[in-house]
Amino acid sequence: MDGHDLYTPADFTNEEMESSSTARLVVLGGLGICKKCGAGEAQLDKHPTCESFKADKVRERVIEYLRGTADTLSAALIAFDAEDLEDDTEFLARLDGEIFNCSQCGWWCEIDEEASDDIDSDELVCVDCASEAEGVGA
Numbered sequence: 483m484d485g486h487d488l489y490t491p492a493d494f495t496n497e498e499m500e501s502s503s504t505a506r507l508v509v510l511g512g513l514g515i516c517k518k519c520g521a522g523e524a525q526l527d528k529h530p531t532c533e534s535f536k537a538d539k540v541r542e543r544v545i546e547y548l549r550g551t552a553d554t555l556s557a558a559l560i561a562f563d564a565e566d567l568e569d570d571t572e573f574l575a576r577l578d579g580e581i582f583n584c585s586q587c588g589w590w591c592e593i594d595e596e597a598s599d600d601i602d603s604d605e606l607v608c609v610d611c612a613s614e615a616e617g618v619g620a
């Protein structure tokens with residue numbers, strides 16, 4: 483009942499074929515796109531329902547939003563009206579897999595810029611802060 487509701491070529495008028503890229507993707511490209519949530523193709527396989535797709539989109543946006551800022555996670559979640567994600571382990575694991583909050587400068591950096599091992603730190607530190615710490619120590 484909450485499953486996706488896919489467009490069919492009959493959903494589009496000739497006019498829409500001219501103006502809508504969704505119409506062209508469905509009719510000419512033969513792609514499956516959901517009317518309700520906008521999920522398409524691989525996203526449909528990954529998310530069985532519109533709710534699941536929409537929730538996923540919010541998660542993605544929160545991560546995109548934090549990337550390259552020094553905002554706190556809770557501020558971002560409030561901004562997206564998604565405060566319950568703060569206790570969502572699946573979301574937190576995904577966040578941890580992509581970006582981290584540097585304990586020194588407070589910026590969110592790509593997870594591959596994490597350099598705590600380089601300076602033997604127990605806290606997550608970005609490469610910039612790690613090289614600074616190294617410079618001071620040496």
Ligand SMILES: [Zn+2]
Pocket residue numbers: 485486487516517518519520521531532535
């Ligand atoms: Zn849908």
Ligand SMILES: [Zn+2]
Pocket residue numbers: 584585586587588589607608609610611612
């Ligand atoms: Zn840093």
